[in-house]
Amino acid sequence: MKQQYRALYNELCQFIAPERLIHDELRTLAYGTDASFYRLIPQLVVRVDNEAEVSRVLQLTRQHQLPVTFRAAGTSLSGQAVTDSVLIQLSSNWRGYQIHDHGHRVSLQPGIIGGKANLLLAPFQRKIGPDPASINACMIGGIAANNASGMCCGTAQNSYNTVESMKVIMADGTLLNTADPESRQAFTQTHGELLQRLQQLGEETRANTELASLIRHKYRLKNTTGYSLNSLVDYSDPFDILLHLMIGSEGTLGFISEVTYKTVVEHPIKAAALIFYPDMEAACRAVVAMKPTPVAAVELIDRAGLRAVEDKAGMPALLKTLGSDATALLVDVRASERSELEQKLAEVNQALHGIPTLSPVEFTEDADTYALYWKIRKGLFPAVGAVRNTGTTVIIEDVAFPIEQLSEGVLELQRVFQKYDYQEALLxxxxxxxxxxxxxxxxxxxxKEVERYQHLMDEVAQLVAVKYKGSLKAEHGTGRNMAPFVELEWGKDAYNLMWALKAAFDPENLLNPDVILTRNPNLHLENLKPLPPAHQLVDKCIECGFCESSCPSRNLSLTPRQRIVVQREIKRLEASGEDIRRLKILSDDYAYQGVDTCAGCGLCEMQCPVGINTGDLTRSLRHERSQAYTGTAAWLGSHFEGVANTSRIMLNVADGIHAVVGSKAMSAMTSTARKLSGNRVQQWTPSMPKAAPKMATVLQQQPPRLQGDKVVYLPSCATRIMGAARNQGEDRSTPEVAMSLLNKAGFSVLFPEALGAQCCGMPFQSKGQFETANAKAEELNQALLKATDNGRYPVFCDTSPCLMRMRDTLDSRLRLYEQVEFIHDFVLPRLTIQQKTERIALHVTCSTTKMGLASKMIALANACAKEVVIPPDITCCGFAGDKGFTHPELNASALKDLPSAVVGCEQGYSNSRTCEIGLSEHSGIPYQSIIYLVDRLSEGKR
Incomplete structure (x- = not known):
């Protein structure tokens, strides 16, 4: 850290905890990366918790004359959120919200993900207006600061047109609440000069007929190039001008700490058609014809785009037969009532009448087909990312043409790509x-590649901005990539006006300099991000950040994107040999930040547009570093039953000590032992279970029925070893309860041979011991084939992660059922639920989500409870097998928000014994397998 930043750091330490002031080489690299193709590494990353901290940080950075950049989710595509100075990053504390007027307005802090905001509004059949494709990853702060729009919102429902008020922190640290008269009055006293300047600039702009006309023309289109100059012609009150200038300002005018939106209707009835036209001209004629009709969205896909997805599973066969000029339109129509939808569809069909198509126009309301159409559209960006050469990046830019010139503009744009040999480009x-x-x-x-890119961008800029008077940035924000072209698009007068606005808000040019406005004509060609090969498992990563919201370690160490960023740098340094010192630092720090604190849950794969499971990378790295312990792992695998029995003994010893000394003394003793051992002793918690009884004891108490449909029951090694926790209120182990339930439902239960030695291999796989993991899986495979008569009988497993691994590794003849699925499909119909319990908490494990069983788990819980609470911000619990014991901070971080989410619940349920330990520890309520709930409330049908 440079000297001037060290002085700032020392002052920040007076009111911000050091762990939120990040300056080590690994995390500044990782946290400084956004979704763009630029790289700048911050000197200091400051994780702020509240408005007071932001205000003080801005005051100090101004005092030290150090530039600052704000970061929310970092999904920005044009370099808005990178810096080589101070990066202000939102902590997890910025997720406050307030819903007003039955959902017609909503106040949101900048750390709320857009998709979560819509979930909050869903009960009111409302949503926020902006609907960017990244809505399930990007945050409100970025949505507002970039004036993001999307597929359905157009210009009428973007942030500019739906914002009602805002809390903003100015460059000097002053907080303004535009909805509060007292705040406005105080601001007038302290910042009267700024308000007068805004009023003056507004009056001058409106009086300049030519400039005002240009501004109105530009905002007929989607336009995020430069500042929101339309605020100067749309409003005369300086507070309104200030409010709307903040929209799309990309952190260059101030910090948005809260935004209040007027919400829009979320129509429940939807229909879509995928219409194929013989060429671009016909498709664009159809677009113009539909402009005045009540369509929700019209998405254009060129032939290259269709070709990119035609081989994907579920795609219509017609795609492969289309000619070279074919163009598709995805047309979406939405309504609140059936009659309204029919009327709208009639208007659209009438507008399209007479325009030739390659197949009949057919709208569908079928949910699967509707989803398929949007899957085609949303799969275009990742389709390019998945097939690119390693070392290249995917660039996505967005422009806007006047709609009446759309066809000509698109055809010319395609010719420009062909001219510079971008054969894979799609529109x-x-x-x-x-x-x-x-x-x-x-x-x-x-x-030469950089030069080719430069020529392409120069020609695109001339084509779009000059020839067609369009927008170079329609919705992704100006950023660093288009900052050198702002004057070209807007002309000298408008460009000077933008600089005047910047000077009024930020006279020292410290807020995100070079973003939106720059004096450097080559800015877009500098600080380009390298994407060297790191590992074949992750080389297709485009660093978009979609994975981050689902990662349990996101608030503790690194996210999947950040793990890949650091791995790429490590591999680059290894290949170049240029900086041995930096390589050693990154490699050493990555052991904890990247490997040890990765849960390996794989939820990132479900959010990743190119399907990367960063957990696979982590397991591969663990495999590399665990080679010295291969023999030990093999011994443990071959003596598994004895190891399990030893574990039972240790659990009982710990429980006995706990009973004598109590929870407080036990925690102190084990904590001290853990510290003295260098964290080698595992963490003990009051939720630590007692030993489960041996299966022989279980079967004495719950003998299997001799008659009934046969099912092979595989209690996982976790449920065979770990019983109920002390003071949990239920002393039976999971296998005891499972046997009770299966007997009650009339099943005749069988078990695989040598049950005590059986394991799916999950504990070994998670540690990178692949050989032993596969050996255990093969042992289990043979035992289950024999027990099921080669798949004749179904297999019931009581632990979700184990069942998922079994499905991935065992013989396809085996019919493998996770407990939730088996109970939902086969057990529940044989039972009578006596009386629903009141309010329960439900944790849907990551393996349940990945297997597509979440809906069945929720349905099962709803069958047994009057109210089911599913904490909205909890994804993977972070216990990750034994990480809750070895790295308890991961579990604690992942479940930080759990206690407040389960208030009013007396009991929680899940379907993984180890997850239940961590959930019990950090929620304040006991968690058990959902089997307990069903068994407690049910009786067998007679």
């Missing part, structure tokens, strides 16, 4: 607004 976008995205791959490791 798609929000055609109703003339807004098109173009996607292509680009390498930056060769000066």
């Amino acid at each position: 798609f976008g929000h055609a109703l607004e003339g807004n098109l995205h173009f996607v292509f791959t680009q390498g930056f490791d060769d000066p």
Whole structure:
């Protein structure tokens, strides 16, 4: 850290905890990366918790004359959120919200993910207006600061047109609440000069007929190039001008600490058609024809885009038969009532009448087909990312043409790509607004490639901004990539006006300098991000950050994107040999930040547009470093039953000591032992279970029925070893309860031979001991084939992660059922639920989600409870097998918000014994397998 930043750091330490002031080489690299193709490494990352901290940080950075950049989710595509100075990053504390007027308005803090905001509004059949494709990853702060729009919101429902009020912290640290008269009055006293300047600039702009006309023309289109100059012609009150200037300001005018939106209707009835036209001209004629009709979205896909997805599973066979000029339109129509939908569809069909198509126009309301159409559209960006050459990046830019010139503009744009040999480039976008995205791959490791890119962007800028008077940035924000072209698009007068606005808000140019406005004509060609190969498992990563919201370690160490970023740098340094010191630092620190604190849950794969499971990378790295222990793992695998019995003894010893000394003394003793051992002793908690009884004891108490449909029951090694926790209120182990339930439902239960030695291999796989993991899986495979008569009988497993691994590794003849699925499909119909319990908490494990069983788990819980609470911000619990014992901070971080989410619940349920330990420890309520709930409330049908 440079000297001037060290002085700032020392002052920040007076009111911000050191763990939130990040300056080590690994995390500044990781946290400084966004979704763009630029790289700047911050000197200092400051994780702020509240408005007071932001205000003080801005005061100090101004005092030290150090630039600052704000970061929410970092999904920005144009370099808005990177810096080589101070990066202000939102902590997890910025997720407050307030719903007003039955959902017609909503106040949101900047750390709320857009998709979560819509979930909050769903009960009111409302949503926020902006609907960017990244809505399940991007945060409200970025949505507002970039004026993000999307597929359905157009310009009428973007942030600019739906914002009602805002809390904003100015460059000098002053907080303004535009909805509060007292705050406005105080601001007038302290910042009267700024308000007068805004009023003056507004009056001058409106009086300049030519400039005002240009501004109105530009905002007929989607336009995020430069500042929101439309605020100067749309409003005369300086507070209104200030409010709307903040929208799309990309952190260059102030910090948005809260935004209040007027919400829009979320129509429950939806229909869509995928319409194929013989060429671009016909498709664009259809777009113009539909402009005045009540369509929700019209998405254009060129032939290259269709070709990119035609081989994907579920795609219509017609795609492969289309001609080279074919173009598709995805048309979406939505309504609140059936009659309204029919009327709207009639209007759309009438508008399309007479325009030739390659197949009949057919709208569908079928949910699967509707989802398939949108899957085609949303799969275009990742389709390019998945097939690009390693070392290249995926660039997505978005422009807007006047809709009446859309066809000509698109054809010329395609010719420009062909001219510079971007053969893989494809076009798609929000055609109703003339807004098109173009996607292509680009390498930056060769000066000739950089030069080719420069020529492309120069020609695109001339074509879009000059020839067609369109927008160079329609919805992704100006960023660093288009900052050198702002004057070209807007002209000298408008450009000077933007600089005047910047000077009024930020006279020292410390807020995100070079973003939106720059004096550097080559800015877009500098600080280009390298993407060297790291590992074949993750080389397709485009660093978009979609994975981060689901990662349990996101608030503790690194996210999947950040793990890949650091691995790429490590591999680059290894290959170049240029900085041995830095390589050693990154490698050493990555052991904890990247490997030890990765839960390996794989939820990132479900959010990743190119399907990367970063947990696989982690397991591969664990495999590399665990080679010295291969023999030990093999011994443990071959003596598994004895190891399990030893574990039972240790659990009983610990429970006996706990009974004598109590929880407080036990925690102190084990904590001291853990510290003295260098964290080698595992963490003990009051939720630590007693030993489970041996299966022989279980079967004495719950003997299997001799008659009935046969099922093979595989209690996992976790449930065979770990019983109920002390003071849990239920002393039976999971296998005891499972046997009670299966007997009650009339099943005749069988078991695999040598049950005590059986294991799916999950504990070994998670530690990178793949050989032993596979050996145990093969042992289990043979035992289950024999027990099931080669798949004749179903297999019931009581632990979700184990069942998922079994499905991945065992013989396809085996019919393998996770406990939730088996109970939901086969057990529940044979039972009578006597009386529903009141309010329960439910944790859907990551393996349940990945197997597509979440809906069945929720349905099962709803069958047994009057109210089911599913904490909205909890994904993987972070216990991760034994991580809750070895790295309890991961479990604690992942479940930080759990206690407040389960208030009013007396009991929680899940379907993984180890997860239940961590959930019990950090929620304040006991968690058990959902088997307990069903067994407690049910009787067998007679």
